[in-house]
Amino acid sequence: MHRVFNFAAGPATLPTEVLAQAASEMLDWQGSGVSVMEMSHRGPEFMHIHQQALADLRTLLALPDDYEILFMQGGGRGQNAIVPMNLISRLDPDRPRADYVVTGTWSEQSFVEAKKYGDVHLAASTQTDGFTTVPAVTEWSLSDDAAYLHVCTNETIHGVEFHSLPALDKRVVVVADMSSHLLSRPIDSARYGVIYAGAQKNIGSAGLTIVIVRRDLLGHALPCTPSVFNWELVSKHQSMLNTPPTYAIYIAGLVFQWLMRAGGLVALEQRNRAKAALLYRTIDDSHFYTNPVEVGARSYMNVPFFLADASRNAAFLDGAKARGLTQLKGHSLLGGMRASIYNAMPIEGVQALVDYMVEFERHHA
Ligand SMILES: *Cc1c(COP(=O)(O)O)cnc(C)c1O
Numbered sequence: 001m002h003r004v005f006n007f008a009a010g011p012a013t014l015p016t017e018v019l020a021q022a023a024s025e026m027l028d029w030q031g032s033g034v035s036v037m038e039m040s041h042r043g044p045e046f047m048h049i050h051q052q053a054l055a056d057l058r059t060l061l062a063l064p065d066d067y068e069i070l071f072m073q074g075g076g077r078g079q080n081a082i083v084p085m086n087l088i089s090r091l092d093p094d095r096p097r098a099d100y101v102v103t104g105t106w107s108e109q110s111f112v113e114a115k116k117y118g119d120v121h122l123a124a125s126t127q128t129d130g131f132t133t134v135p136a137v138t139e140w141s142l143s144d145d146a147a148y149l150h151v152c153t154n155e156t157i158h159g160v161e162f163h164s165l166p167a168l169d170k171r172v173v174v175v176a177d178m179s180s181h182l183l184s185r186p187i188d189s190a191r192y193g194v195i196y197a198g199a200q201k202n203i204g205s206a207g208l209t210i211v212i213v214r215r216d217l218l219g220h221a222l223p224c225t226p227s228v229f230n231w232e233l234v235s236k237h238q239s240m241l242n243t244p245p246t247y248a249i250y251i252a253g254l255v256f257q258w259l260m261r262a263g264g265l266v267a268l269e270q271r272n273r274a275k276a277a278l279l280y281r282t283i284d285d286s287h288f289y290t291n292p293v294e295v296g297a298r299s300y301m302n303v304p305f306f307l308a309d310a311s312r313n314a315a316f317l318d319g320a321k322a323r324g325l326t327q328l329k330g331h332s333l334l335g336g337m338r339a340s341i342y343n344a345m346p347i348e349g350v351q352a353l354v355d356y357m358v359e360f361e362r363h364h365a
Pocket of ligand 1: 010074075076077078106152154155156177178179180198201
């Protein structure tokens with residue numbers, strides 16, 4: 001068997017232990033005689049998998065009781081529409097209004113999509129800085145009557161992360177797209193009204209979208225909201241209004257257990273910080289690689305970097321691939337390189353990458 005170090009932004013690398021367990025249970029899940037894919041979602045076996053995954057995620061996040069976890073479909077981009085459909089009329093059905101902070105491509109897309117559903121106000125944007133920072137909260141222009149404030153706490157393409165949420169008035173309902181860093185470190189869930197994340201970055205396989213909603217925010221959906229995207233209905237049916245993405249929930253559940261065995265999110269944060277520090281140090285110590293993001297806003301999960309001589313990009317990628325370091329090509333919007341170093345990327349993978357970067361620089365700078 002041959003496994004590479006896969007630096008893809010998503011779908012992304014998964015813990016080998018998790019894949020091995022899924023493989024060993026593929027034909028016969030724990031004596032049931034069927035694979036998880038073949039089970040009724042309402043049968044006792046899958047109900048157990050589902051309930052365990054919910055309980056483990058709640059434990060990992062130390063989630064307060066007044067929050068619901070929904071297992072949905074439609075991905076992060078689906079939530080770009082589902083969030084306003086469920087929340088934008090919260091304060092006044094005649095005046096749907098929300099604030100958006102734009103710090104990169106993903107929050108830009110959220111902002112554009114939300115405009116279909118109401119009066120959407122740009123509270124802050126770092127576009128003129130090329131999306132290389134998080135804007136100081138003193139510069140955010142928040143509306144008095146916004147139903148919520150949307151932020152993307154880790155911009156997967158630009159590699160910009162909110163390492164903490166700025167202090168805001170308690171009445172502000174913060175909705176956070178955490179698609180690419182949920183479970184990378186502990187978070188103070190109580191600061192958020194809604195948290196959502198597609199699973200295929202840092203959590204599991206594509207097809208599952210995790211949505212965490214404070215209970216008092218349910219019940220404000222626009223009448224046109226499709227039932228399967230109505231948070232309140234989905235919550236009432238314990239995420240079983242229709243067939244949930246059973247196999248993706250199972251894989252996420254195995255990842256939750258792997259995270260708990262690894263020591264939970266405090267331990268993961270230490271590992272992730274060490275990996276990111278190693279990679280950023282290598283970039284900053286060189287005269288050949290650069291990362292344009294302001295130091296305090298650099299993502300611990302997605303690290304874009306650029307070669308001083310872009311004509312060497314193809315040679316860099318070929319050499320990396322030959323060493324089993326794959327998917328390093330940067331997003332087409334930015335070019336250059338990007339290393340995504342999610343929970344499942346071991347420090348050995350980052351070490352192999354920086355060793356290669358140093359060697360490549362020596363030969364080509
Ligand atoms: C990948 C990503 C999305 C889009 O997710 P899909 O599941 O493809 O819809 C949205 N937001 C962020 C921050 C992402 O990284």
